[in-house]
Structure formats: structure tokens, C-alpha cells
Amino acid sequence: MNAMTDKIRQIARRLLEEGKVDMVVGFRKGTVPMMSEPCFIKDSARVDALVWDGNCGINLANYLTRRKERMAVVAKGCDTRNIVTHIIENQIRREQVYIIGVPCQGMIDKRKVKNLADGEVLSVEEKDGKVVVTAGGGEKSFDRTALLQDNCAICHHKNPALSDELAGELVRENPDVDRYEDVRKVEAMGAAEKWKFFDELLSTCIRCYACRNACPLCYCPTCFVDESKPQWVGKGQDPTDTRTFHFLRAFHCAGRCTDCGSCERACPMGIPVRQFTKKLEKDAKELFGWEAGMTLDARPPLDTFRPDDPGAFIK
Amino acid sequence: MKGLLEHMGIEPGRLHFSWISSAESTKFVDVVSQVTESVKALGPAQNFIKREPKVA
Structure with a gap:
């Protein structure tokens, strides 16, 4: 993993020094363990802040929209698929981004680590497929594969698209x-x-909208849940409103979701919100043979019409 | 949309889609009777109904 960090710093330094980009979007070490955070580097002297490890699960494609700079972005498989989606949807221009692709081994699920560790997690280190967790109650070593985020464990596209x-x-x-x-x-x-x-799945939802904010697909200037004229959905914690929110949020991602897991990672209550988007992702694959973000040359199934589109639901 | 709603637990048969031209009056009648029949068979909806808020 450290070789990756070195290489990322090297590329970032070169791009900034040559003036190829104005800004590099990457990760730096967070203030608490397992929370690498996005950072924006504009000065080549600061590239040593960049890191790469198993805690870079946030999808950086989310930080590229509505910007004027030329940007380089550190992107794992799912991030690149979301960047492709952004380009297809005219949210960013291809020539505006320089993609530093990172072949990804999957991200560590911080909840799994917290559940397995004794007491408060103080530090987490990765070495040769093992993860060493130091917590209040002592040090423990785990297989990296056992700690992966659920979406990473079933990932089909670890390499950049x-x-x-x-x-x-x-x-x-x-x-x-x-x-x-x-x-x-x-x-x-x-x-x-x-x-x-x-x-039961949604019973603990507090409607904080962290899942929406973490999602690279959710770039609308005003989200439907925030509109008040008309007010599409109630803003309280009524179970009907909560379900409407989750249903519509998921549906807005139909044929676009790359199952990057940002929503689930961001949820403070640990709700498996991917259960909604995954169904749509499965449908997109089974009905339209579509996997989001794999190519710049095809339009997504929901914005094209083909005579052989499945229509069994319509009378 | 039908797929996900039914995945969430809306009964199949409660949600219908159709495309009917203004000239297709007989199709309209057919579809409407089919829809009412299938919804009546299911009875009143129990889910996705907003009831009075619980007062603590």
C-alpha cells in the first residue's frame, strides 16, 4: 500500500509542477483512525500529505462537479466509474480531469473493525494482507479479506474503468x-x-441524509427532499416519509449506481441502504445488460429508447 | 419502478402501467376494469399510508 502512496505523491508532484493541473484531489490521513479524508492540493510542496490505504472509501468523484479548475483525481475502480457517469451526464468535461487510477484491493469496513476490537480503536495498520488493530484492550491481527466492506467483497471492477x-x-x-x-x-x-x-431495516433512520450527501450521483442543486414548494415528501421521521425518501433516493440512482458503498459507509446508524440501490443495479444488469460507468461511448439505458426494451410491466 | 416497489413489499397487482391512445376507448375500458378487479381483490392498502402522528 505504501508503494501506492509514494507513486501517487510522485504523480501529483509532477502534474502540479508541470502546471498540467491546478489541483489534485486525493486523500490525507484523518484525525481519527480509519477515517482518511478528502484533500485538495494546489501546491506541489504539499503533496506529501497524500496517502493511500484501506480507509479511502469515500468516493472522490463527488468532489469534481461544479468546478472550474483542471483537476487530477486519485480514483479507485468505482470512483472512475462514477467519473465516467459524470462525464456522460455532462457534469464534468473529460479534458478537465486527469485520472490517477488506483487498482483497488477493497476498503476496510470501519464498523467490522470496531466490532472486533477490544475497546476504542487507536490505530490500524495494514501489512501483507493482514490488518493490525491496536485498541484500548490490546493488539489484534486480522485477515484483510475478513474486514472488507460488503460492497468491496463482491466487487467485480477493482481496476479503473x-x-x-x-x-x-x-x-x-x-x-x-x-x-x-x-x-x-x-x-x-x-x-x-x-x-x-x-x-426493520429503516427503523433506525434519522433522516440525516448522509447517504445522499456521500453519493456522487446526488448532485442536484436542490434535492427533492429539501424542496418546499411543492413539498414532495414529509421531513419528519414518519415511517412512510422515511421509506419514500429511501425509495426515491434509490430510484434516482437507477442505472447509474456503481455500488461504491459510499452511502452505507456514511450512514451513522449503520443501515444497509445498499439493499435499495442493489436491486436496481441488478435490474439494470438483467434487463438492459448495463453496468454503469464502464464506457464513455454508450448512453445509459434510462435515457435511450430501443425497440427491444423490456416492456412486460406495461399493459 | 414497479420492480423496486414490489421489492420493498408493495403487493404485485396494486400498481399498473398502461399506454392507451385517446382513440382506444375499448382498451381503456378493459384496462380500467382489470385494474379495479385486481385492486379490489387485494383489499384496502395497509402499507404506505400516513397515519396520525404518534404523540409522546
Whole structure:
């Protein structure tokens, strides 16, 4: 992982010194363990702040829209797919971004670490596929694969879909892993059981909208939940309103979601909000053969019409 | 949309989509009777209804 950090710094320094970009968007070490945070570097003297480790789960594609600078961005597989989506949706111009692609080994789930550690986590270090967690109650070592975020464990696209330069060797993809086991489990339930499943899932939601804010797809100037004229959805914690919010949030991501896991990572209550978007992602794949953000040359299924589009739902 | 609503637990048969031209009066009648029939069979909706807020 450290070789990756070195390479990222090296590339960032070169780009800034040559004046190719005005700004590099990357990660720096956070103030608490497992919270690497986005940073914006404009001066080549400051590139040593950049890091790369298993805690860079925030999707940096989110920070590129509505900007005028030429930017370089450190992007893992899912981030590059979201950048592609941004370009397709005319939110950024291809020539405006220089993508420093990072082949990704998956991100560490900070909740899994917290659950396994004794007491407060003080530091987390990665070495040769192991993660050493130092907590109040002592030091413990875990296999890295056991601590991955759920979405990373089932990732099919660890390598960048689009990049100008790579910060490391491409990693082996794992196309055989079953992405939709949990979705099928819900699909097999009856209507009442499904309703109950999602009721329980959302019962702790506090409507903080962290899932929306962390999502690179949510770039509307005013979100539908914040509008008051008309007010589309109630703003309190009424279960009906909460469900409406989650349903619509997910639906706005239909055919666009790359399952980067930002929403779930950001949720302060640990709600598996991906259960909504994943169903749509599965549908996009099964009905339209579409995976978001893989190419600049095709329009997404929901903004094109093809005569052979599936229409079984319509009478 | 139908897919996700039903995934969340809305009964299949409660939500219908159709495309009917203004010239297709017979199709309109057919579809409306089908929809009412299938919704009546399901009975009144229990979910997605906003009830009076709970007062603490």
C-alpha cells in the first residue's frame, strides 16, 4: 500500500509542477483512525500529505462537479466509474480531469473493525494482507479479506474503468463472485415479509441524509427532499416519509449506481441502504445488460429508447 | 419502478402501467376494469399510508 502512496505523491508532484493541473484531489490521513479524508492540493510542496490505504472509501468523484479548475483525481475502480457517469451526464468535461487510477484491493469496513476490537480503536495498520488493530484492550491481527466492506467483497471492477495514468499494477478481478445473493433472498419473500424486512431495516433512520450527501450521483442543486414548494415528501421521521425518501433516493440512482458503498459507509446508524440501490443495479444488469460507468461511448439505458426494451410491466 | 416497489413489499397487482391512445376507448375500458378487479381483490392498502402522528 505504501508503494501506492509514494507513486501517487510522485504523480501529483509532477502534474502540479508541470502546471498540467491546478489541483489534485486525493486523500490525507484523518484525525481519527480509519477515517482518511478528502484533500485538495494546489501546491506541489504539499503533496506529501497524500496517502493511500484501506480507509479511502469515500468516493472522490463527488468532489469534481461544479468546478472550474483542471483537476487530477486519485480514483479507485468505482470512483472512475462514477467519473465516467459524470462525464456522460455532462457534469464534468473529460479534458478537465486527469485520472490517477488506483487498482483497488477493497476498503476496510470501519464498523467490522470496531466490532472486533477490544475497546476504542487507536490505530490500524495494514501489512501483507493482514490488518493490525491496536485498541484500548490490546493488539489484534486480522485477515484483510475478513474486514472488507460488503460492497468491496463482491466487487467485480477493482481496476479503473478509465484512467490517464495508473498508480500501481492492475489487480486480479474476481468476476465469479456472486453479487446478488442478498437481493435474491429478499426477492424470494412474500409481499408482507418484504415490507416488514424493509421496515426493520429503516427503523433506525434519522433522516440525516448522509447517504445522499456521500453519493456522487446526488448532485442536484436542490434535492427533492429539501424542496418546499411543492413539498414532495414529509421531513419528519414518519415511517412512510422515511421509506419514500429511501425509495426515491434509490430510484434516482437507477442505472447509474456503481455500488461504491459510499452511502452505507456514511450512514451513522449503520443501515444497509445498499439493499435499495442493489436491486436496481441488478435490474439494470438483467434487463438492459448495463453496468454503469464502464464506457464513455454508450448512453445509459434510462435515457435511450430501443425497440427491444423490456416492456412486460406495461399493459 | 414497479420492480423496486414490489421489492420493498408493495403487493404485485396494486400498481399498473398502461399506454392507451385517446382513440382506444375499448382498451381503456378493459384496462380500467382489470385494474379495479385486481385492486379490489387485494383489499384496502395497509402499507404506505400516513397515519396520525404518534404523540409522546
